[in-house]
Amino acid sequence: MKTQRTDWGRRQPPLAGSSFELYAWFFMRVSGLLLVLLAVGHMFIMHVFNDTLNLDYEFVAARWDTPYWRAFDWLLLALSLLHGTNGLRVVLHDNISDTTVRKLSLSALYVTSLGFFVLGTYVIVAFVSKV
Amino acid sequence: MPNQKLVSSGGIYKGKTSMWLYIFHRVTGVALFGYLLLHIISTALILLGPEVYEGAEAIYKNFYFRVAEIGLFGAVLAHAINGLRIITVDLWKKGSDYQKQLNLISLVIFIGVFVPSSYRMVVSYFDLCLEKSSPGTTVTDCIIRPIPDWK
Numbered sequence: 001m002k003t004q005r006t007d008w009g010r011r012q013p014p015l016a017g018s019s020f021e022l023y024a025w026f027f028m029r030v031s032g033l034l035l036v037l038l039a040v041g042h043m044f045i046m047h048v049f050n051d052t053l054n055l056d057y058e059f060v061a062a063r064w065d066t067p068y069w070r071a072f073d074w075l076l077l078a079l080s081l082l083h084g085t086n087g088l089r090v091v092l093h094d095n096i097s098d099t100t101v102r103k104l105s106l107s108a109l110y111v112t113s114l115g116f117f118v119l120g121t122y123v124i125v126a127f128v129s130k131v
Numbered sequence: 132m133p134n135q136k137l138v139s140s141g142g143i144y145k146g147k148t149s150m151w152l153y154i155f156h157r158v159t160g161v162a163l164f165g166y167l168l169l170h171i172i173s174t175a176l177i178l179l180g181p182e183v184y185e186g187a188e189a190i191y192k193n194f195y196f197r198v199a200e201i202g203l204f205g206a207v208l209a210h211a212i213n214g215l216r217i218i219t220v221d222l223w224k225k226g227s228d229y230q231k232q233l234n235l236i237s238l239v240i241f242i243g244v245f246v247p248s249s250y251r252m253v254v255s256y257f258d259l260c261l262e263k264s265s266p267g268t269t270v271t272d273c274i275i276r277p278i279p280d281w282k
């Protein structure tokens with residue numbers, strides 16, 4: 001894959017080569033749109049509508065009492081991990097020229113992301129309030 | 132090329148601004164990913180019960196972390212608004228003809244959201260700190276105390 005650096009301030013859509021790269025490019029835009037609601041919304045909830053000084057176990061227990069906030073958090077988890085992993089994949093491609101090192105770091109990235117996805121999902125599903 | 136239809140193909144804006152925005156977008160994106168991993172770990176502590184979770188959260192409650200949180204808030208907001216700018220340039224037919232204007236609009240939106248929100252984050256920090264801390268606590272105490280003295 002070759003990314004084209006131009007002074008347009010963004011990656012150009014890959015116009016040749018595999019359709020995977022085009023879908024990945026497109027996915028960054030679609031997931032970005034959804035993350036505006038999810039990630040920016042999450043930040044506003046934590047910082048503007050509440051204050052993190054009031055954040056405690058009960059606060060989270062109350063939020064996760066409804067399946068809707070669990071679903072919201074899970075979508076946030078899945079999309080930000082996928083979006084970030086694909087973003088980093090491109091960054092690694094751009095900056096590591098040695099094939100072996102690049103393959104190793106890409107594998108490390110995928111394993112890490114998968115691990116954190118499993119951990120985050122487990123936390124959301126398994127949480128039962130103790131208070 | 133068939134894929135060309137997907138994107139706007141108007142004028143090319145060759146300002147330096149966009150190059151810097153490209154780097155900026157990359158730096159904020161990578162930083163956010165790093166934070167996300169830490170954040171998933173600290174959220175996972177909630178499975179270990181209230182003592183562990185709140186013990187860990189207490190560290191985040193001093194003023195230094197408030198400053199860091201404002202930085203994080205700014206990074207998410209800036210990456211998001213710049214991302215919307217990118218999406219507009221790419222998927223709106225005339226997007227690439229208006230890049231200078233879009234850069235400017237993005238900056239205005241960023242300032243318009245970031246300034247009031249971070250102002251609120253600072254003010255409410257001191258309100259809550261003074262309210263919750265033991266009597267006699269001053270604003271200076273709130274700023275320098277590494278761990279707050281309330282539970």
Ligand code: HEM
Nearest residue numbers: 010011028032035036084087088157160161163164211214
């Ligand atoms: C909040 C809403 C967000 C929007 C609108 C957004 C939008 C975008 C877009 C459109 C791109 C592609 C840039 C290009 O092709 O030049 C991108 C790249 C990227 N994003 Fe996001 N994003 C958001 C949130 C996040 C979050 C939460 C993370 C971290 C987990 C993240 C990490 C990245 C990374 C690492 C890249 C790759 C940067 C590069 O290739 O230079 N983004 N984002």
Ligand code: HEM
Nearest residue numbers: 039046052060063073076077080120121123124167174200
């Ligand atoms: C300092 C700012 C932030 C605070 C105080 C904060 C707070 C929290 C809290 C209290 C939870 C527990 C669940 C809940 O109550 O909904 C949570 C979960 C979560 N947050 Fe944040 N958050 C912040 C920033 C972010 C950012 C920037 C992202 C995205 C990149 C993010 C992504 C997530 C995800 C994915 C979960 C679910 C974690 C899991 O599955 O274990 N948060 N956050």
